[in-house]
Amino acid sequence: MPSIMKIAGAVAGLAAVASALPAYPKLTTRQNHIYSLAKRQNAAAAALGLQDVDILQFALTLEWLEASFYQQGFAKFSDDQFVALGLNQVQLADLKGIGSSEQSHVDLLQSSIAQAGVQPVQPCQYNFGFTDAAGMVATAAILESVGISAYLGAAPLVSDSKILSTAASILTIEARHQSFIRIASGVAASPSPFDTPLGPKAVFSLAAPFIQSCPAGSNLILTAFPTLTMTSPAPVAGVMALQQGTMLNFQSDAASGAKFCGFTNSAAPGGTAFSAFDPAQGCALPPNLAGTVYVTLTSAGPASGVLTDDITLAGPMVMNLS
Numbered sequence: 118m119p120s121i122m123k124i125a126g127a128v129a130g131l132a133a134v135a136s137a138l139p140a141y142p143k144l145t146t147r148q149n150h151i152y153s154l155a156k157r158q159n160a161a162a163a164a165l166g167l168q169d170v171d172i173l174q175f176a177l178t179l180e181w182l183e184a185s186f187y188q189q190g191f192a193k194f195s196d197d198q199f200v201a202l203g204l205n206q207v208q209l210a211d212l213k214g215i216g217s218s219e220q221s222h223v224d225l226l227q228s229s230i231a232q233a234g235v236q237p238v239q240p241c242q243y244n245f246g247f248t249d250a251a252g253m254v255a256t257a258a259i260l261e262s263v264g265i266s267a268y269l270g271a272a273p274l275v276s277d278s279k280i281l282s283t284a285a286s287i288l289t290i291e292a293r294h295q296s297f298i299r300i301a302s303g304v305a306a307s308p309s310p311f312d313t314p315l316g317p318k319a320v321f322s323l324a325a326p327f328i329q330s331c332p333a334g335s336n337l338i339l340t341a342f343p344t345l346t347m348t349s350p351a352p353v354a355g356v357m358a359l360q361q362g363t364m365l366n367f368q369s370d371a372a373s374g375a376k377f378c379g380f381t382n383s384a385a386p387g388g389t390a391f392s393a394f395d396p397a398q399g400c401a402l403p404p405n406l407a408g409t410v411y412v413t414l415t416s417a418g419p420a421s422g423v424l425t426d427d428i429t430l431a432g433p434m435v436m437n438l439s
Contacts, residue, residue: 202254
């Protein structure tokens with residue numbers, strides 16, 4: 118039987134080895150915040166009973182929308198119109214390459230869904246409201262931001278590691294798309310150190326206004342929230358430079374029961390900063406928000422900063438803040 122001294126020596130040796138190993142970094146408070154935000158904002162989606170294949174169908178619906186957006190936009194506007202915006206030939210080729218990437222995402226997701234023995238959803242009929250090339254580029258920046266938030270928000274719902282890896286490989290490309298479009302538009306490539314996750318119902322609500330109709334069997338089980346639009350200050354394409362405390366007013370068919378505006382952004386404690394809403398005066402822009410901000414009208418403003426579907430009345434709409 119080994120002596121007490123030998124056991125003590127072995128324990129000391131193990132401790133010395135352990136102390137010599139490289140220290141693996143723990144999640145920071147901010148990283149834990151982002152992860153818990155994603156989980157909380159998807160609690161309602163999990164309650165819907167969404168399975169992995171449902172998440173893939175949801176992702177395919179968004180990728181069909183994005184691929185169709187670029188296809189229709191490039192068919193409508195000539196290269197000269199994009200060059201007139203200040204894009205050089207390399208940037209124009211990169212912008213067109215985004216459309217090709219979105220189609221590749223469609224092909225990959227279709228294959229993954231079919232391998233699961235499920236019929237993939239088909240493309241819908243869309244109305245993107247194209248007016249000019251500048252508006253298309255501004256809308257592209259929003260769509261890429263929403264795509265990033267969608268993949269981040271869906272990640273905690275996925276149980277299959279292979280599917281999660283596939284989604285992650287698409288997410289990183291969506292982030293590159295967004296950065297390129299921001300740089301080509303002359304604004305900061307990365308205005309915030311973190312991106313903002315959104316739950317499936319919020320993401321679908323942002324996509325729904327573009328969708329006119331879908332083929333039979335290609336409608337998702339989700340129902341969009343009522344739409345929300347900003348009436349003042351007048352919304353502009355691209356980035357808005359607004360000071361904290363600026364009064365913002367919004368219009369929605371569901372505004373009558375609203376008590377707060379929710380500003381969802383990775384910089385907001387808890388995930389969403391709430392500001393009291395008055396139908397006549399609107400609500401004040403909270404401090405410290407930058408980049409993509411998702412605005413909703415809500416029936417409550419929890420001090421925890423947690424936005425859930427059950428208190429969401431309208432929205433979200435997208436604001437890009439400098």
